[in-house]
Amino acid sequence: MPTDYTMQTTAEYYCAYCGEPSTTFIDLSAGFTQQYVEDCQVCCRPNVLHITIDEATLDVDIQTDCEDR
Ligand SMILES: [Zn+2]
Numbered sequence: 001m002p003t004d005y006t007m008q009t010t011a012e013y014y015c016a017y018c019g020e021p022s023t024t025f026i027d028l029s030a031g032f033t034q035q036y037v038e039d040c041q042v043c044c045r046p047n048v049l050h051i052t053i054d055e056a057t058l059d060v061d062i063q064t065d066c067e068d069r
Pocket residue numbers: 015016017018019020040041042043044045
């Protein structure tokens with residue numbers, strides 16, 4: 001069992017608009033697949049984040065889409 005287990009983690013994604021990396025907080029209690037909109041920390045445009053979390057390892061995979069497509 002992990003000693004520092006927490007229901008929140010952080011992961012990096014690349015902005016769908018400007019390509020710059022941003023860090024997002026992920027609430028693991030919200031489920032292992034999540035989708036929400038977060039503004040890029042660099043260009044402030046809205047990215048749709050499609051988040052998949054591996055239940056065994058808690059590895060996070062993030063795909064990004066432009067919201068105004
Ligand atoms: Zn951006």
